[in-house]
Amino acid sequence: MKVKVDKTVLASVVLHVLVLGAVLLSFSTRALEVRPEDSVGVDISLETQVAAGMKTGKKEQKKPLVEKVAEAKPVEDAVGKIEEKKPPVVTEAAPKPQPKVEEKPVEKKPDPPKVAEKPKEEPQPVEKKPEPAVDPIAEAIKKEEKKPTPPKPPAQAAKPPEPQKPKERVFDQSKIAALIDKRDPSRQAVTGETLNSNASLGLSKGRASDNSATWGAMFRRQVENCWKKPYGGIEQERPEVAFNIRLKKDGKLEAMPVPDGAPPTGYARAYSESALRAIIQCQPYNLPAAYFEEWKAFTPVFQERPL
Amino acid sequence: MTDQNKLRETLLLPNRRQIISGMAALGATAAVSPRAALAQKRVPITEGDFAPLPIAIPNFVAGTQSDGEVAVGVTQVITNNLRRSGLFAPIDQAAYIEKNINVDLAPNFQNWKTINAQALVTGRMTRQGDGRLKAEFRLWDVNTAQQLSGQQYFTTPESWRRIAHIISDQIYERVTGEKGYFDSRVVFVDETGSKERRVKRLALMDQDGANVRYLTRGSDLVLTPRFSPSSQEITYMEFGQGDPRVYLFNIETGQREIVGNFPGMSFAPRFSPDGQRVIMSLQQGGNSNLFVMDLRSKTTTRLTDTPAIDTSPSYAPDGSRLCFESDRGGRPQIYVMPANGGAAQRISFGEGSYSTPVWSPRGDYIAFTKQGGGQFAIGIMKTDGSGERILTSGYHNEGPTFAPNGRVVMFFREPGGNSGPSLFTVDVSGRNEQRVPTPGFASDPAWSPLLS
Numbered sequence: 001m002k003v004k005v006d007k008t009v010l011a012s013v014v015l016h017v018l019v020l021g022a023v024l025l026s027f028s029t030r031a032l033e034v035r036p037e038d039s040v041g042v043d044i045s046l047e048t049q050v051a052a053g054m055k056t057g058k059k060e061q062k063k064p065l066v067e068k069v070a071e072a073k074p075v076e077d078a079v080g081k082i083e084e085k086k087p088p089v090v091t092e093a094a095p096k097p098q099p100k101v102e103e104k105p106v107e108k109k110p111d112p113p114k115v116a117e118k119p120k121e122e123p124q125p126v127e128k129k130p131e132p133a134v135d136p137i138a139e140a141i142k143k144e145e146k147k148p149t150p151p152k153p154p155a156q157a158a159k160p161p162e163p164q165k166p167k168e169r170v171f172d173q174s175k176i177a178a179l180i181d182k183r184d185p186s187r188q189a190v191t192g193e194t195l196n197s198n199a200s201l202g203l204s205k206g207r208a209s210d211n212s213a214t215w216g217a218m219f220r221r222q223v224e225n226c227w228k229k230p231y232g233g234i235e236q237e238r239p240e241v242a243f244n245i246r247l248k249k250d251g252k253l254e255a256m257p258v259p260d261g262a263p264p265t266g267y268a269r270a271y272s273e274s275a276l277r278a279i280i281q282c283q284p285y286n287l288p289a290a291y292f293e294e295w296k297a298f299t300p301v302f303q304e305r306p307l
Numbered sequence: 308m309t310d311q312n313k314l315r316e317t318l319l320l321p322n323r324r325q326i327i328s329g330m331a332a333l334g335a336t337a338a339v340s341p342r343a344a345l346a347q348k349r350v351p352i353t354e355g356d357f358a359p360l361p362i363a364i365p366n367f368v369a370g371t372q373s374d375g376e377v378a379v380g381v382t383q384v385i386t387n388n389l390r391r392s393g394l395f396a397p398i399d400q401a402a403y404i405e406k407n408i409n410v411d412l413a414p415n416f417q418n419w420k421t422i423n424a425q426a427l428v429t430g431r432m433t434r435q436g437d438g439r440l441k442a443e444f445r446l447w448d449v450n451t452a453q454q455l456s457g458q459q460y461f462t463t464p465e466s467w468r469r470i471a472h473i474i475s476d477q478i479y480e481r482v483t484g485e486k487g488y489f490d491s492r493v494v495f496v497d498e499t500g501s502k503e504r505r506v507k508r509l510a511l512m513d514q515d516g517a518n519v520r521y522l523t524r525g526s527d528l529v530l531t532p533r534f535s536p537s538s539q540e541i542t543y544m545e546f547g548q549g550d551p552r553v554y555l556f557n558i559e560t561g562q563r564e565i566v567g568n569f570p571g572m573s574f575a576p577r578f579s580p581d582g583q584r585v586i587m588s589l590q591q592g593g594n595s596n597l598f599v600m601d602l603r604s605k606t607t608t609r610l611t612d613t614p615a616i617d618t619s620p621s622y623a624p625d626g627s628r629l630c631f632e633s634d635r636g637g638r639p640q641i642y643v644m645p646a647n648g649g650a651a652q653r654i655s656f657g658e659g660s661y662s663t664p665v666w667s668p669r670g671d672y673i674a675f676t677k678q679g680g681g682q683f684a685i686g687i688m689k690t691d692g693s694g695e696r697i698l699t700s701g702y703h704n705e706g707p708t709f710a711p712n713g714r715v716v717m718f719f720r721e722p723g724g725n726s727g728p729s730l731f732t733v734d735v736s737g738r739n740e741q742r743v744p745t746p747g748f749a750s751d752p753a754w755s756p757l758l759s
Contacts, residue, residue: 216350229355230483232714232736236671244347256451270484273448275352277360277425280450298348305353 370433669713
């Protein structure tokens with residue numbers, strides 16, 4: 001009897017391992033990883049807080065790093081997190097030539113309003129200020145930021161050092177907020193950016209988290225505006241074409257999209273080419289920086305509405 | 308449950324290390340090849356924007372000094388065709404940045420991206436030493452910087468419009484995946500004069516309204532011209548002194564022959580898909596029934612035998628079935644029947660009466676005239692009767708005919724009052740209604756198959 005119990009327990013254990021191994025990726029790891037992230041984040045932030053206090057202006061030198069993040073729409077992060085600057089966190093961003101950076105925030109201007117509307121993101125009224133002209137380089141940005149600022153007076157009020165800070169804050173927000181924010185399980189995506197701090201914890205690169213409902217809907221909305229979808233009979237064939245795409249942080253394609261599946265012919269080829277045109281035409285895509293690890297490589301599937 | 312939890316926890320700790328190291332390895336490979344990521348998220352995209360594709364069509368280059376006029380003419384015909392299809396939006400030439408096109412080289416795509424062109428057509432017309440006209444074109448995808456299509460044609464100088472239609476079809480097919488319809492003709496009844504003394508002549512034109520020529524003099528009433536699917540022939544009815552006669556007219560040779568004297572015929576016959584037979588409805592007493600006649604042997608076979616009015620038959624493109632109009636159930640409705648006769652199945656069930664059914668060359672739809680609520684509508688439905696869609700509705704719309712690719716329907720519309728009918732086209736999705744230019748009033752259109 002005992003032998004029997006052992007065998008059944010073994011079998012049960014093996015089966016559990018198989019099932020839970022898969023479950024592990026989506027459930028338990030996320031829960032587990034939250035805690036260590038928090039602790040790490042808090043530690044660092046405390047240091048930076050003590051060092052920087054409310055004066056994010058000191059972070060000027062981080063701008064190159066920050067700016068990278070800024071493009072990703074700080075919108076997602078709550079206002080309160082702005083103070084916490086994490087220089088170590090930021091370090092992953094290589095020093096970027098300022099002019100280059102400016103361009104990106106400038107072009108992002110139209111996006112923030114769009115993004116800010118999304119209810120899915122954390123309250124982002126603050127985001128409006130993004131590219132402040134604080135930096136000597138950012139005269140152009142200054143103009144931009146003035147425009148978005150009016151709509152978000154409350155957000156502005158929260159941060160006294162707004163003029164200078166906005167830029168940094170925006171940058172930091174995404175990182176810091178992601179680290180601190182307990183409610184956002186996708187934090188791992190952000191921690192992906194801060195590899196150096198968290199690598200030792202062996203956290204997954206956000207693979208376990210799935211915020212595609214958020215960024216997927218954003219991508220979908222944008223590309224659907226561009227997709228000149230064939231109609232007039234072809235829909236009866238119910239074609240389906242998919243592309244593997246890789247995006248950069250600024251929302252532009254890293255490379256030409258790769259068709260997923262056999263090369264189509266006839267109707268399906270026209271469908272496929274129209275989809276490819278839409279993907280290329282619609283860049284840069286405005287997607288939340290916090291989930292970059294998720295949307296840097298994914299597969300949009302163009303198809304008819306399900307019956 | 309608790310046992311399971313305990314088990315899970317005990318199992319997790321050692322497993323997690325393995326999994327994490329495995330995932331670290333995965334992460335490394337994922338950085339290199341995105342496809343390695345098991346979790347490559349699939350995001351469904353199901354809606355689109357029905358706006359037409361912006362396309363740039365600069366004037367074709369003149370290969371020799373004297374080709375300037377024909378080059379511009381070809382460009383205009385192509386631009387007009389693509390615009391009228393509703394699927395392309397040709398960009399105004401005034402906006403082009405690039406002024407000098409070199410047909411033999413890849414274009415500077417940035418210049419075209421700047422004006423938001425997604426496709427570009429370049430071409431050249433060159434008169435050859437032997438008198439022929441050479442036409443070349445290339446179709447480019449601006450976003451992917453690829454050539455999508457490129458062709459070269461030789462023809463007589465007088466046929467430059469046909470070349471333009473053929474090139475239009477090539478562009479249309481390559482981009483939409485559907486067969487084109489620009490290289491085709493329409494035969495219709497041209498109407499002139501006041502409403503009381505209308506003169507009706509048979510007329511033939513290119514589908515874009517060009518090259519109109521009259522096939523009859525107008526002394527006798529002509530009705531319902533119909534195109535053969537396989538040859539450049541048409542049938543039509545002419546009312547002379549006696550009963551209506553059905554004529555077979557060869558467009559290319561101009562020869563005309565009488566198919567027969569058919570007392571009591573109301574519609575001209577339609578051809579079978581192989582062009583060897585015609586199907587017609589003959590009136591006997593108060594009824595009307597369907598008959599098939601072999602064009603060579605002139606033998607006639609009866610298909611229906613009902614005390615009702617069965618009329619206006621139309622074959623499916625594969626010749627296996629046909630649709631027709633019958634009031635055997637009370638009001639005129641559409642029925643589908645095997646080509647050799649047999650049980651007819653009703654497929655129209657909406658409010659109103661259905662008439663003049665015509666089967667699409669693509670085989671997927673049947674177009675019809677629907678009358679009800681004081682309005683005449685043109686609609687389509689699937690061949691089993693489902694998916695009924697009204698394309699247009701108004702005082703008087705009648706007589707649908709399909710383009711060779713089954714995508715566009717032409718019909719005639721009368722606005723009422725002292726005015727006269729005109730021809731219109733509409734896409735099978737109900738979009739892009741366009742008026743077809745004709746010299747005078749026009750009715751009873753019939754669309755030819757592709758000429759090439």
